[in-house]
Amino acid sequence: MQVMISGLSRLSQWRHGARVLEKTFCFHGRERNLLKCYRRTLTVGARMNAMLTPTEVSNKLREHELSVKLNPYEGGVVTSFDTSQLHANIPIEDRRAASKCLRTGGLLFGVFDGHAGDACAQAVKDRLFEYIAVSLLEYDRLAEIHDAMVDRRQSLQLVKSYNNTNDYTVDLMRERYRKSLFKFVTDSLQMNTEHEDVADALELAFVRLDEDLSSEAKTLYNRQTATYQHSLKVAVSGACSCVVYINGVDVYVANIGDSRAILGSLTDRSTNRWTAKSLSHQHNGYNKNEVDRIKRAHPNNESAFVIKNGRLLSELAPLRAFGDIKYKWTANQIRGLPNGKGVVPKHYFSPPYLISSPEVIHHRLSPHDKFLVIATDGLWDLMTKEKAVQLVGNHIHGKETLEPFRIKTTAHKQTLSDISRQLQTRQVGLASQPIDENVATHLIRHGLGDSEHGISHTLLSEVLSLPDNIVRAHRDDISVYVIFFDSDKKSRKHFL
Secondary structure (H helix, E strand, O other): OOEEEOEEEEHHHHHHHHHHHHHHHHHHHOOOOOOHHHHHHHHHOOOOOOOOOHHHHHHHOOOOEEEEEEHHHHHEEEEEEEEEEEOOOOOOOEEEEEEOOOOOEEEEEEEEEEEEEOOOHHHHHHHHHHHHHHHHHHHHHHHHHHHHHHOOOOOOOEEEEEEOOOOOOOHHHHHHHHHHHHHHHHHHHHHHOOOOOHHHHHHHHHHHHHHHHHHHOOOOOOOOOOHHHHHHHHHHHHHEEEEEEEEEOOOOOEEOOOOEEEEEEEEEOOOOOEEEOOOOOOOOOOOOHHHHHHHOOOOOHHOOEEEEEEEEEEEEEOEEEEEEEHHOOHHHHOOOOOOOOOOOOOOOOOOOOOEOOOOOEEEOOOEEEEEEEEEHHHHHHOOOOOHHHHHHHHHHHHHHHOOOOOOOOOOOOHHHHHHHHHHHHHHHHHHHOOOOOHHHHHHHHHHHHHHHHHEHHHHHHHHHHHOOOHOOOOOOOEEEEEEEOOOOOOHHHHHH
């Protein structure tokens, strides 16, 4: 039985809220705030549920968090990273990964935002870093990997993963994925092409993996096998991807879709003033350059409908993605799929409409650059990049105050002015002592619970106690990494 409120059932009120939110998207553009748009309808529905205690709220927020500290030999300028994840979809469609590239020494971080299911995001999370590692290898090392794969030796692994609490792999596909990777290694050797430009290597890895996802789904010799069924599921669903490769002080961000990477730089230590710099661009209907790119790629007579209502062919919000073969294959190929009739989008005349080639941005770290935030759009729907950077900055200063005050040791003798500045900085930190030690969880807490008077426990309880069949109407899955850089004097040599 449905409870009636002001003449409307709860289900009707939620559906009405979803329509309001969709209109809000259209009018408020990229700096929209989903949660505030929903505050009234959320309060009406969620307060019917029992209020969570502060401990229960924290347990839900921290369930899938991870903090990793790295020594200088392992991380280089990366000293540590925090990550956290919160689901809205059941099962969650986001994936995330962090690994060390064993042959180059670089670090890889990625967030993968799935849509139309979680299969594509899972496949990309399981495979992309190995494709990147192969693309970055010199010829001699690539030949070594090839020989090891021929002999099926397991000792020459390409990446070392930092596993999250909710990570898993699809064992069913392990052998199929190994064969595709081996073919990529073989093809790379035959081409005898070494990528001195990291951006080119990243682009090759993205494009080749997407081609393999597609070709695996085209293997129609036995549609009854579980392997084929899963390959098709992967290719029909889709995933956005934001990947960061860090080697020394060079940071490369390869992005397709609407996740973001934001750099936090400290401009004034005494006042805890930070600046936020985007190291990625969202590929959606609000990005004019991206819309123009797509229109140029198709005949002029398609310009009226190739992007409509901010979506590709009126359907897909991200304008670059892995998978999504219904926007890449020919119409006849799509119709040949199981249940493929009626799947072809309207006005489908000149495929492919969707690409997996990433936009790569290179940044060389300076001593002022302190951290990098990468997150799926579930976080950016809730806050601006400036707010995210300031929250992390406040968290850094707040965590310092949890330890007893000690005068910092320096090469020169400390003056009273030096000590006074340290005390002033500590005073700023005392005003922002964090609830969460993990800064990625800290960001999610603020995104969901911020109000005019600070973090609202009532609001957090409401958001986190929404029924599973309703929560996706209010927010998206959220996946976050915060990566910290060492810019102390002892490591300034890295920045020369």
